[in-house]
Amino acid sequence: MLFIVQTTLQLGLIYGLVSLALFVSYRILNIADLSTDGTFVLGMCVSVAFAYNGHPILALFMAILSGALSGTITAYLQTYLEIPSILAGIITNTGLYTINLMIMNYSSNLALLKQETVFSILENKGINNSSIILPALIFILISTLLYLFLKTRLGLSIRATGDNTDMVLASSIDARKTTIIGLAIANSITSLSGGLVGQFQRTADINSGTGVVVIGLACLIIGESIISKDSILKNILATLIGSIIYRLLYAIILRTRIFPIEFLKLITAFIITIAIGLPSIRKTIISNTKEKRHA
Amino acid sequence: MLKISNLNKYFNLNTINEVKVLDNINLNVNKADFITIIGSNGAGKSTLFNCIAGSILADSGSIILDQNDITYKKEYLRSKMIGRLFQNPLQGSAPNMTIEENLALAYLRGDSSRNSFSMITNSDRLFFKEKLKELNLNLDNSLNQKVGTLSGGQRQALSLLMATIVTPKLLLLDEHTAALDPQTAKTVMDLTDDIVSKNKITCLMITHNLNHAIKYGNRILMMEKGRIVLDLDNKENITIDNLLDRFKKETGKLLDNDRILLSSE
Ligand SMILES: Nc1ncnc2c1ncn2[C@@H]1O[C@H](COP(=O)(O)OP(=O)(O)OP(=O)(O)O)[C@@H](O)[C@H]1O
Ligand SMILES: [Mg+2]
Numbered sequence: 001m002l003f004i005v006q007t008t009l010q011l012g013l014i015y016g017l018v019s020l021a022l023f024v025s026y027r028i029l030n031i032a033d034l035s036t037d038g039t040f041v042l043g044m045c046v047s048v049a050f051a052y053n054g055h056p057i058l059a060l061f062m063a064i065l066s067g068a069l070s071g072t073i074t075a076y077l078q079t080y081l082e083i084p085s086i087l088a089g090i091i092t093n094t095g096l097y098t099i100n101l102m103i104m105n106y107s108s109n110l111a112l113l114k115q116e117t118v119f120s121i122l123e124n125k126g127i128n129n130s131s132i133i134l135p136a137l138i139f140i141l142i143s144t145l146l147y148l149f150l151k152t153r154l155g156l157s158i159r160a161t162g163d164n165t166d167m168v169l170a171s172s173i174d175a176r177k178t179t180i181i182g183l184a185i186a187n188s189i190t191s192l193s194g195g196l197v198g199q200f201q202r203t204a205d206i207n208s209g210t211g212v213v214v215i216g217l218a219c220l221i222i223g224e225s226i227i228s229k230d231s232i233l234k235n236i237l238a239t240l241i242g243s244i245i246y247r248l249l250y251a252i253i254l255r256t257r258i259f260p261i262e263f264l265k266l267i268t269a270f271i272i273t274i275a276i277g278l279p280s281i282r283k284t285i286i287s288n289t290k291e292k293r294h295a
Numbered sequence: 296m297l298k299i300s301n302l303n304k305y306f307n308l309n310t311i312n313e314v315k316v317l318d319n320i321n322l323n324v325n326k327a328d329f330i331t332i333i334g335s336n337g338a339g340k341s342t343l344f345n346c347i348a349g350s351i352l353a354d355s356g357s358i359i360l361d362q363n364d365i366t367y368k369k370e371y372l373r374s375k376m377i378g379r380l381f382q383n384p385l386q387g388s389a390p391n392m393t394i395e396e397n398l399a400l401a402y403l404r405g406d407s408s409r410n411s412f413s414m415i416t417n418s419d420r421l422f423f424k425e426k427l428k429e430l431n432l433n434l435d436n437s438l439n440q441k442v443g444t445l446s447g448g449q450r451q452a453l454s455l456l457m458a459t460i461v462t463p464k465l466l467l468l469d470e471h472t473a474a475l476d477p478q479t480a481k482t483v484m485d486l487t488d489d490i491v492s493k494n495k496i497t498c499l500m501i502t503h504n505l506n507h508a509i510k511y512g513n514r515i516l517m518m519e520k521g522r523i524v525l526d527l528d529n530k531e532n533i534t535i536d537n538l539l540d541r542f543k544k545e546t547g548k549l550l551d552n553d554r555i556l557l558s559s560e
């Protein structure tokens with residue numbers, strides 16, 4: 001039981017950052033950012049590489065920076081080269097695979113031996129449960145900063161860019177700039193998540209990003225279905241709650257082995273299909289029944 | 296104020312589908328002019344606005360706004376000086392943001408003294424309330440309402456407020472009441488007239504409503520096939536009938552617009 005609660009909170013908080021990032025790209029900017037998987041691994045590789053060389057704290061900042069850079073590139077592809085957003089994300093994602101290997105010296109993984117991590121530093125200072133407390137503090141810090149930022153002049157411009165493109169194009173907002181800043185922010189949050197996961201697991205793996213974007217979206221949607229999404233604060237809360245619920249299911253399945261944990265990705269795919277497709281399904285059913293009644 | 300010289304615009308230049316949409320347009324707009332523009336479908340009215348605002352670039356000629364050559368300036372930079380309203384009331388505001396946030400976006404545009412990280416202050420809110428009250432649409436206590444929940448007329452009125460909350464050097468109205476029912480159209484039109492004359496805004500308005508074209512503004516332009524065929528001082532006693540007559544005399548055909556309104560109300 002305790003194990004389940006612990007894993008749920010650890011992973012829910014750390015991966016909650018990915019959902020928070022997707023809230024920015026998918027909900028605010030209205031862009032399905034498929035570079036998310038690669039950016040997550042990028043953050044992980046950068047973070048573990050710096051920790052490997054004895055700089056676990058700097059590692060997290062570098063992870064954030066690397067994500068911002070990656071998001072900027074994806075956004076440039078979309079705005080200046082006018083590559084469709086989905087394709088832009090895939091291009092960055094593909095390129096990142098090599099970059100990530102390079103960071104790990106062309107090996108498919110990099111493990112920490114006795115090096116310190118941000119978690120072990122806290123444990124050594126006598127703080128128990130650092131793997132919950134640290135992610136919680138980071139989530140609170142990042143979401144507070146994001147919340148405040150979205151209320152600033154720049155934040156409002158970014159929100160408008162995703163909300164009404166026509167309006168923004170005819171306004172004094174430079175839609176290219178806001179898209180770039182928005183995606184840089186989203187991806188820096190994603191790579192921070194990857195960076196934390198890397199140090200938490202004490203290893204970075206080139207394949208650990210598979211499905212991150214889909215799971216993150218599923219969490220976002222689960223959260224939104226529980227909390228109404230009529231204010232930024234609730235939106236942010238929804239990302240965390242969705243992520244925690246998802247990780248609870250994950251932990252229960254992992255513990256009880258009702259079915260092999262590998263099944264979870266298939267189930268996730270189902271969850272997200274149903275959640276996003278539900279409005280259309282509902283519409284079809286309603287129009288069908290109306291048609292029948294009419295006939 | 297606004298000086299357009301020898302402006303030309305082709306679509307599909309150098310292809311078999313080449314069309315000349317603006318044909319050597321010359322126009323001098325004085326400060327505080329309120330000009331109405333009428334013309335057949337496809338005459339090039341919206342294209343002229345698009346060239347002035349920068350959503351499309353002219354092929355040749357020049358556009359000078361208040362001594363700045365803006366012919367090839369980026370659209371978002373021109374928007375600091377030019378306010379725009381479109382036919383579609385949904386185009387001018389962000390539906391998932393609140394009234395206050397939409398107004399803040401519009402308001403911050405002209406104020407370069409604030410940095411990117413400034414937020415809406417309480418004095419901003421008081422100012423917005425004041426402005427909303429002037430619209431007379433009972434929106435002054437709905438600062439936190441999402442814009443997506445407003446009616447078409449309310450949204451167009453809000454867009455008007457957003458376009459003028461920082462007084463623009465030029466206001467471009469492209470059939471901005473055409474999608475509204477007659478009563479709402481009248482309300483929005485009266486508001487427009489009120490705001491434009493109170494702030495002495497230089498304004499160009501495309502309309503298919505001949506009555507509006509005569510009733511508002513001080514100058515009437517008629518466009519046909521990319522050219523300005525008539526430029527009337529709206530002080531003479533113009534009626535819809537002699538407007539139609541003069542159009543026919545200039546172009547040899549009837550004014551043909553699918554949305555034309557000839558009614559006198
Ligand atoms: N992007 C484009 N590509 C090709 N042709 C275009 C384009 N935009 C407009 N046109 C053509 O240019 C001509 C002028 O169009 P415009 O929209 O300026 O007319 P308008 O005077 O605003 O007409 P309406 O009264 O119907 O709004 C039309 O023949 C139109 O088909
Ligand atoms: Mg038009």
